Ligand SMILES: NC(=O)C1=CN([C@@H]2O[C@H](COP(=O)(O)OP(=O)(O)OC[C@H]3O[C@@H](n4cnc5c(N)ncnc54)[C@H](O)[C@@H]3O)[C@@H](O)[C@H]2O)C=CC1
């Protein structure tokens with residue numbers, strides 16, 4: 001590790017930077033296009049490694065990626081556990097590590113849970129923008145957890161629905 005300790009960017013600060021979910025769209029659209037372009041797009045993103053923790057009904061996922069276009073080297077670490085009723089611990093918890101790609105120094109440790117919530121919903125919204133039939137007027141959400149909220153936020157920011165139905 002370099003002499004300067006890595007910055008720690010907590011959930012509140014991440015949330016502040018991404019206060020409108022749609023702020024993520026341009027960066028994600030570019031990243032998805034780069035990924036889809038194969039080697040020419042300069043994205044290296046191996047399939048996520050998932051380590052089961054069967055004794056505790058959980059998993060640890062490791063998700064490294066490098067983007068040449070952004071010169072960004074990062075990995076997300078995400079745990080996801082069977083959600084126990086009334087548990088105060090979220091079923092999914094994540095941390096993002098950001099490295100200096102030129103020398104491998106760890107530059108920042110970011111809360112990854114807000115990023116996971118908003119990124120996942122934003123990618124759903126991008127797919128929906130391309131695939132949604134023009135006459136769609138009801139938004140249906142299965143589940144009422146973290147992703148339900150983040151999907152509700154961005155979908156109602158970007159599209160107009162007559163009705164929202166949530167089942168959980
Ligand atoms: N592809 C991706 O990048 C990501 C995918 N996910 C996935 O999205 C899903 C939701 O994640 P979170 O909202 O963070 O979880 P969460 O634990 O916060 O919420 C899950 C919700 O689903 C409800 N639920 C459980 N079984 C159900 C059923 N049979 N029918 C209807 N509702 C049911 C629960 O009551 C709860 O409201 C999970 O499957 C998760 O693994 C989550 C994060 C990223």
Ligand SMILES: O=C(O)C1=NCCCC1
Nearest residue numbers: 061078079080092094116
């Ligand atoms: O991409 C993610 O983040 C996750 N995907 C599926 C399950 C847990 C988290």
